[in-house]
Amino acid sequence: MSGEAGGRGPRTPADLPETTTHCPYCALQCSTELSGGPGRVGVRPSPDFPVNRGGLCQKGWTAPALLGTPGRLLTPLVRGADGVLAPASWDDALDLVAGRLRRTRERYGADAVAVFGGGGLTNEKAYTLGKFARVALGTSRIDYNGRFCMSSAAAATLAAFGLDRGLPFPVTDLDDSDVVLLAGANPAETMPPLMRHLERADLVVVDPRRTRTAERAALHLQPVPGSDLALALGLLHLAVTEGLVDKEYVDARTTGFEAAWESCAAWWPERVEAVTGVPVADMRRAVRMLAGARRAHVLTGRGAEQHSKGSDTVAAFIGLALALGLPGRAGSGFGTLTGQGNGQGGREMGQKADQLPGYRSLTDPADRAHVASVWGVDPDALPGPGPSAYELLDSLGTPEGPRALLVFGSNPAVSAPRAAHVTERLSALDLLVVADFVPSETAALADVVLPVAQWAEEEGTLTGLEGRVLRRRAHLSPPPGVRTDLELLHALAVRLGQPPERFPVRPREVFDELRRASAGAPADYSGISYARLDAGEALHWPCPAVPGGDHPGTPRAFLDRFAHPDGRARFAAVEHRPPAREPDAGFPLYGTTGRVLAQYQSGAQTRRVPELAEAAPEAFVEVHPDTARRLGLADGALAEVESVHGSTRARVRVTRTAREDTVFVPFHYPGAARANLFTGDALDPRSRMPEFKVSAVRVTPVGERS
Ligand SMILES: Nc1nc2c(c(=O)[nH]1)N[C@H]1C(S)=C(S)[C@@H](COP(=O)(O)OP(=O)(O)OC[C@H]3O[C@@H](n4cnc5c(=O)[nH]c(N)nc54)[C@H](O)[C@@H]3O)O[C@H]1N2
Ligand SMILES: Nc1nc2c(c(=O)[nH]1)N[C@H]1C(S)=C(S)[C@@H](COP(=O)(O)OP(=O)(O)OC[C@H]3O[C@@H](n4cnc5c(=O)[nH]c(N)nc54)[C@H](O)[C@@H]3O)O[C@H]1N2
Numbered sequence: 001m002s003g004e005a006g007g008r009g010p011r012t013p014a015d016l017p018e019t020t021t022h023c024p025y026c027a028l029q030c031s032t033e034l035s036g037g038p039g040r041v042g043v044r045p046s047p048d049f050p051v052n053r054g055g056l057c058q059k060g061w062t063a064p065a066l067l068g069t070p071g072r073l074l075t076p077l078v079r080g081a082d083g084v085l086a087p088a089s090w091d092d093a094l095d096l097v098a099g100r101l102r103r104t105r106e107r108y109g110a111d112a113v114a115v116f117g118g119g120g121l122t123n124e125k126a127y128t129l130g131k132f133a134r135v136a137l138g139t140s141r142i143d144y145n146g147r148f149c150m151s152s153a154a155a156a157t158l159a160a161f162g163l164d165r166g167l168p169f170p171v172t173d174l175d176d177s178d179v180v181l182l183a184g185a186n187p188a189e190t191m192p193p194l195m196r197h198l199e200r201a202d203l204v205v206v207d208p209r210r211t212r213t214a215e216r217a218a219l220h221l222q223p224v225p226g227s228d229l230a231l232a233l234g235l236l237h238l239a240v241t242e243g244l245v246d247k248e249y250v251d252a253r254t255t256g257f258e259a260a261w262e263s264c265a266a267w268w269p270e271r272v273e274a275v276t277g278v279p280v281a282d283m284r285r286a287v288r289m290l291a292g293a294r295r296a297h298v299l300t301g302r303g304a305e306q307h308s309k310g311s312d313t314v315a316a317f318i319g320l321a322l323a324l325g326l327p328g329r330a331g332s333g334f335g336t337l338t339g340q341g342n343g344q345g346g347r348e349m350g351q352k353a354d355q356l357p358g359y360r361s362l363t364d365p366a367d368r369a370h371v372a373s374v375w376g377v378d379p380d381a382l383p384g385p386g387p388s389a390y391e392l393l394d395s396l397g398t399p400e401g402p403r404a405l406l407v408f409g410s411n412p413a414v415s416a417p418r419a420a421h422v423t424e425r426l427s428a429l430d431l432l433v434v435a436d437f438v439p440s441e442t443a444a445l446a447d448v449v450l451p452v453a454q455w456a457e458e459e460g461t462l463t464g465l466e467g468r469v470l471r472r473r474a475h476l477s478p479p480p481g482v483r484t485d486l487e488l489l490h491a492l493a494v495r496l497g498q499p500p501e502r503f504p505v506r507p508r509e510v511f512d513e514l515r516r517a518s519a520g521a522p523a524d525y526s527g528i529s530y531a532r533l534d535a536g537e538a539l540h541w542p543c544p545a546v547p548g549g550d551h552p553g554t555p556r557a558f559l560d561r562f563a564h565p566d567g568r569a570r571f572a573a574v575e576h577r578p579p580a581r582e583p584d585a586g587f588p589l590y591g592t593t594g595r596v597l598a599q600y601q602s603g604a605q606t607r608r609v610p611e612l613a614e615a616a617p618e619a620f621v622e623v624h625p626d627t628a629r630r631l632g633l634a635d636g637a638l639a640e641v642e643s644v645h646g647s648t649r650a651r652v653r654v655t656r657t658a659r660e661d662t663v664f665v666p667f668h669y670p671g672a673a674r675a676n677l678f679t680g681d682a683l684d685p686r687s688r689m690p691e692f693k694v695s696a697v698r699v700t701p702v703g704e705r706s
């Protein structure tokens with residue numbers, strides 16, 4: 001235990017008892033115990049936290065290395081007339097930023113200033129960032145990297161269930177599941193401790209690659225990238241024609257089954273096999289396994305979601321789960337695996353282009369009035385919804401687009417689709433400000449870089465993948481010269497003319513405010529407090545404040561009813577369609593992207609951890625042996641992976657895990673090795689999710705030129 005960040009002054013190792021907190025990286029939010037003083041922080045998994053149950057992955061074990069990483073940002077940097085980033089005082093840096101933001105707004109209007117947030121930010125920071133954008137800047141131009149992550153899942157689950165909670169049940173429910181279908185998820189690499197909850201179940205894994213997760217599967221369906229929607233419709237078709245639909249459940253708890261059946265009636269198994277490459281017998285087996293299980297789950301990951309039809313694909317898998325009577329039934333369910341540390345809370349707190357805290361809507365007058373009253377501003381002064389993440393990045397520095405951008409918690413120069421174009425747009429800005437603790441590739445483009453505190457140096461809350469609100473606790477004070485994101489936003493807001501009390505710097509105060517802002521909303525946190533969390537209570541939202549007692553939270557969201565007014569879940573009628581671009585003679589292969597265990601996201605953090613850099617040092621492209629032979633690609637040689645959008649350089653990894661028609665490149669690497677140099681700008685019409693998971697590419701050898 002320890003005091004709140006902001007209480008400064010160095011502490012000696014002897015003063016430091018262990019601090020219970022959570023891993024800085026993914027949404028599993030494994031609980032950890034930190035020990036030792038600056039420069040020698042130790043980590044061990046908390047033994048009794050139900051989600052990780054004493055497990056950590058390699059990233060979690062090595063996370064302390066990030067605290068004292070040699071490149072750590074310890075002073076503000078301002079780009080001088082000579083074009084070089086040079087150290088500056090906080091006052092000079094903040095005065096400069098505030099002055100230029102004010103002038104930009106005066107000259108070009110409030111929407112000329114934009115904000116880009118992140119799903120790794122604590123609830124308190126995501127909330128404050130959204131408020132800062134709408135109130136201190138008055139801009140509608142705010143979105144965040146969660147658009148690239150959970151937006152398709154969110155759009156589909158909101159439509160189907162009336163509420164978007166990634167897992168509407170605790171992770172431990174999976175322990176007793178008999179069959180779990182994982183569509184486009186590779187948790188053996190992306191959330192290793194989650195596999196402890198999947199030991200009993202027979203796994204059906206849907207992935208074009210034979211991943212480490214697929215190796216553990218009872219059944220591996222290996223579709224062509226971008227064909228999951230056809231596959232899901234085919235599975236639903238089979239459930240109906242084989243008489244496996246849970247009619248009683250469908251009648252009692254859902255609407256829209258007839259329309260959904262119409263949309264999949266023409267997807268008879270042989271047609272689905274022709275489109276997806278999945279044998280009919282395997283599809284039939286998958287459906288029978290799910291239908292025959294006493295308890296079963298259907299879960300989707302980014303492999304099924306990061307497509308220009310991602311939200312319809314999730315809707316189709318939900319349709320399958322509904323037909324089999326899984327969602328909202330004790331011990332069974334449908335869920336989506338949230339990705340970033342606060343990927344769940346970060347999508348509820350109002351940093352999304354169309355959203356206010358608590359999952360309130362920026363277009364609903366009652367929602368606007370409620371939040372405006374908590375913020376002490378006129379509802380009419382709140383801007384409307386803005387463009388989505390990619391559209392925002394695409395518009396930067398154009399005549400109609402923003403001229404200044406503040407980035408908190410993302411590295412879009414590496415992680416955004418069409419990264420070369422996005423880098424160009426970032427460079428076209430009059431002012432780019434990046435708050436980070438490492439010099440990311442995006443920070444390297446900035447005019448002003450502001451050094452902030454990290455996970456183990458700050459207090460706050462994050463909401464894990466099962467909707468449980470968790471406490472992040474400070475073990476150390478931030479190094480001298482470094483501020484917290486909340487302190488930074490406070491200082492900027494004041495310089496922009498805001499009353500100081502409107503932007504508190506103490507996380508607990510921010511949390512108490514966001515409780516009020518979310519009260520009565522779908523993601524209701526009003527019954528949750530630091531005191532309850534610190535007492536060890538497991539609280540899943542919604543957790544409303546109730547008179548005369550403590551609400552126990554909602555571990556299982558849909559047991560009695562779904563969140564639509566009529567209490568029923570909605571089937572959707574969706575159409576399969578090809579990806580934005582299919583392979584052709586010039587670009588004959590499917591290029592897909594994703595993750596490896598030892599790197600995290602754009603790699604800004606994990607590439608700086610020596611053990612992780614050593615484990616996964618550079619970009620590679622997985623190629624099937626037959627394809628490699630045909631293309632003259634030698635294992636270990638450098639290759640160019642090229643699409644109409646651009647090309648990436650990666651080392652060839654010849655492996656039978658790949659389909660013959662598909663290559664895979666991880667997106668964790670910078671410069672010429674960015675996978676996003678070949679991804680395109682097709683977006684899902686509903687969620688605005690980019691098509692990260694399928695491009696048409698060709699792969700050619702390059703000489704080992706230095
Ligand atoms: N080690 C590590 N762990 C992480 C992260 C990380 O960067 N590194 N990031 C975290 C975050 S933010 C996220 S969002 C999660 C993501 O977690 P996952 O969704 O598990 O990760 P990905 O590797 O992006 O994609 C999963 C799988 O989708 C497959 N795939 C590709 N195309 C298709 C397709 O068309 N259909 C289907 N069905 N599958 C396809 C890929 O082969 C890959 O194995 O991981 C979290 N955990
Ligand atoms: N090709 C391809 N591209 C993808 C994906 C894919 O599968 N394929 N996946 C997409 C997905 S799912 C995601 S989530 C995105 C993620 O991609 P990014 O948004 O780039 O995520 P990170 O690399 O985690 O970048 C976070 C940055 O913020 C910093 N940071 C971390 N915590 C804080 C904080 O509390 N405050 C501040 N100020 N800074 C902080 C980190 O040091 C880092 O530089 O990438 C997307 N891009």
Ligand code: SF4
Pocket residue numbers: 023024025026027028029030052055056057058059060061190191192193
């Ligand atoms: S699984 Fe995720 S939360 Fe757990 S240790 Fe690994 S990166 Fe951290």
Ligand SMILES: [Mo]
Pocket residue numbers: 148149150339340
């Ligand atoms: Mo993500």
